Amino acid sequence: MKKISVSTFAKRKAANEKLVMVTSYDAPAARIAASAGIDILLVGDSVAMTVLGLASTIPMTMDEMLHHTKAVRRGAPDSFVVFDMPFMSYQADTAEALRNAARALKEADADAVKLEGGAEVAPLIRQLVSSGIPVMAHMGLMPQHVQALGGYKVQGKTEEDAARLLAEAKIIEEAGAFALVLECIPASLGKKITESLRIPTIGIGSGADCSGQVQVLHDVLGLGGDFLPRHAKRYAELGKIAENALKQYADEVKAGVFPGDANSF
Numbered sequence: 001m002k003k004i005s006v007s008t009f010a011k012r013k014a015a016n017e018k019l020v021m022v023t024s025y026d027a028p029a030a031r032i033a034a035s036a037g038i039d040i041l042l043v044g045d046s047v048a049m050t051v052l053g054l055a056s057t058i059p060m061t062m063d064e065m066l067h068h069t070k071a072v073r074r075g076a077p078d079s080f081v082v083f084d085m086p087f088m089s090y091q092a093d094t095a096e097a098l099r100n101a102a103r104a105l106k107e108a109d110a111d112a113v114k115l116e117g118g119a120e121v122a123p124l125i126r127q128l129v130s131s132g133i134p135v136m137a138h139m140g141l142m143p144q145h146v147q148a149l150g151g152y153k154v155q156g157k158t159e160e161d162a163a164r165l166l167a168e169a170k171i172i173e174e175a176g177a178f179a180l181v182l183e184c185i186p187a188s189l190g191k192k193i194t195e196s197l198r199i200p201t202i203g204i205g206s207g208a209d210c211s212g213q214v215q216v217l218h219d220v221l222g223l224g225g226d227f228l229p230r231h232a233k234r235y236a237e238l239g240k241i242a243e244n245a246l247k248q249y250a251d252e253v254k255a256g257v258f259p260g261d262a263n264s265f
């Protein structure tokens with residue numbers, strides 16, 4: 001499959017062709033997602049919760065995100081890979097943000113970076129883009145702001161908040177972002193923002209009218225335990241399949257069935 005580039009994003013939106021993104025944190029999953037024809041692999045800072053057993057994305061560091069992104073790139077050499085800038089890798093000052101974003105491209109061979117924020121990150125987006133670093137923006141529910149937001153809550157529910165998000169989305173587009181992730185906003189607002197922009201929106205819990213969708217890999221594959229967020233859908237029960245396989249393995253070892261002749265030298 002031909003690797004998509006930054007310039008194909010707006011074209012796909014104009015052609016009304018949906019974009020599909022999934023999170024990816026390691027080489028085997030990246031390989032599977034690429035073979036499945038997923039357009040974009042996001043090395044999300046959600047790795048904190050899905051893989052590292054942390055309670056939020058806040059503790060993630062640049063070095064940890066680079067480690068996972070390098071693995072994803074090895075597993076999917078031809079995929080469009082987005083590096084999620086971790087908390088405080090871009091908020092403190094512009095020079096540090098530029099250097100950190102450059103590391104994503106230079107050290108991990110990412111195609112773009114993603115960062116959370118509205119109008120306040122527009123000047124930084126402008127700087128990154130003019131330095132040659134493509135930026136995917138992220139608005140609505142921003143998990144790095146979970147403390148300030150008071151939890152993982154749907155955003156843009158009041159008229160005032162919806163109007164602010166729409167205005168800020170236009171500022172983000174103007175600043176040069178090539179795509180905008182919209183997380184957990186009402187479907188009607190997702191539609192309105194999508195129709196108001198030239199760049200594609202990629203929704204998660206933001207309705208079917210976004211230009212594309214992103215999901216967390218562990219949610220769609222049933223690897224995330226019993227809890228499934230309302231915005232997610234489970235397409236497989238790999239957690240249960242894996243548990244059964246491991247039980248069978250343990251039973252066979254205990255019963256002296258494994259290893260058999262075929263597994264011995």
Ligand code: KIV
Nearest residue numbers: 023044045046181214
């Ligand atoms: O980190 C992540 O997985 C994300 C997606 C939910 C958009 O930012």
